[in-house]
Amino acid sequence: MAVLDKGIWYPNREEHELSAIDTFTPSKAIEAGRYHLYISLACPFAHRPYGVISYLGLEDVVSISSVAPERYEDGWLFNEEYPDEINQTKNLVELFILSHPAYSGKVTVPILWDKVRNVIIGNDSASLAMDFATRWLPLAKNKFNLVPENYKNEIIALNEWLHGNVNRRVYNFGFAQDQKTYNTSSEIFFDALEILNARLKKSRYLFDDEITLPDLFLMPTLVRFETVYEIHFKANKQRLNSFENLYRYMLDLVAIPNLRKTVDINHSKLHYYMSHKHINPTGIVPAGPKIAW
Numbered sequence: 550m551a552v553l554d555k556g557i558w559y560p561n562r563e564e565h566e567l568s569a570i571d572t573f574t575p576s577k578a579i580e581a582g583r584y585h586l587y588i589s590l591a592c593p594f595a596h597r598p599y600g601v602i603s604y605l606g607l608e609d610v611v612s613i614s615s616v617a618p619e620r621y622e623d624g625w626l627f628n629e630e631y632p633d634e635i636n637q638t639k640n641l642v643e644l645f646i647l648s649h650p651a652y653s654g655k656v657t658v659p660i661l662w663d664k665v666r667n668v669i670i671g672n673d674s675a676s677l678a679m680d681f682a683t684r685w686l687p688l689a690k691n692k693f694n695l696v697p698e699n700y701k702n703e704i705i706a707l708n709e710w711l712h713g714n715v716n717r718r719v720y721n722f723g724f725a726q727d728q729k730t731y732n733t734s735s736e737i738f739f740d741a742l743e744i745l746n747a748r749l750k751k752s753r754y755l756f757d758d759e760i761t762l763p764d765l766f767l768m769p770t771l772v773r774f775e776t777v778y779e780i781h782f783k784a785n786k787q788r789l790n791s792f793e794n795l796y797r798y799m800l801d802l803v804a805i806p807n808l809r810k811t812v813d814i815n816h817s818k819l820h821y822y823m824s825h826k827h828i829n830p831t832g833i834v835p836a837g838p839k840i841a842w
């Protein structure tokens with residue numbers, strides 16, 4: 550992978566080789582127009598806070614832009630179609646250095662930028678999503694409570710479970726370098742889909758009939774399944790539509806315009822197939838598959 554070590558970019562160094570990893574200090578101030586969320590339209594983790602902002606109608610309060618689909622040796626890039634209109638940098642590495650000149654750690658999306666202090670104030674998708682869903686709710690156009698108090702602890706626990714068993718897990722076997730790793734992680738992932746499928750037989754969404762935050766954690770993986778993960782990550786133990794309730798659930802979610810507009814299949818395909826040369830050396834992007842939704 551790739552990291553910054555004291556402000557120097559190493560495209561082939563691992564995070565565990567760093568002597569220290571820097572973190573960002575969140576801002577407590579909730580202020581319309583003050584922050585910008587940098588995402589990649591391809592990234593399922595960035596999709597969490599993006600989904601919350603779109604579903605709640607917070608776009609006029611927090612601006613959003615995406616990096617370009619390709620990610621090579623220089624990391625995430627901006628280009629003419631996907632510019633950095635806030636800081637005019639050419640890539641995310643430059644943006645991290647602008648904020649924290651001696652930064653050590655990975656250079657990932659999403660990041661939340663404070664336009665007043667000109668610094669990054671967060672790069673953890675789960676906590677950004679939780680923050681927008683709760684502290685920012687008073688500024689939202691659509692005041693849906695994604696974290697009802699009676700489910701709060703269960704929601705936090707389910708988000709973590711989804712992260713380990715589903716959202717991150719598909720990468721574990723997609724990037725596996727040996728059969729055993731692939732088999733183990735594929736098994737865990739498809740077992741988790743089975744559990745979710747059974748759960749969704751009893752309710753429309755993960756918690757009853759209203760959308761809650763974990764739905765916006767699960768959706769990003771499901772919408773990338775057929776066009777990317779099934780082929781590129783060899784996630785083909787079962788077809789997604791063989792999980793009847795889970796598939797119905799995904800269709801329900803993408804039928805909601807504020808969620809559907811956060812899904813960019815073409816951008817995702819371009820990113821995954823072109824950028825992961827270690828598993829797709831030619832960088833060829835498949836023409837299909839045609840999907841039903």
Ligand SMILES: N[C@@H](CCC(=O)N[C@@H](CS)C(=O)NCC(=O)O)C(=O)O
Binds near residue numbers: 591
């Ligand atoms: N801190 C993260 C990780 C997000 C993440 O893994 N983002 C990926 C894209 S999907 C990334 O930017 N990877 C670049 C890298 O690992 O160098 C989060 O917010 O959950």
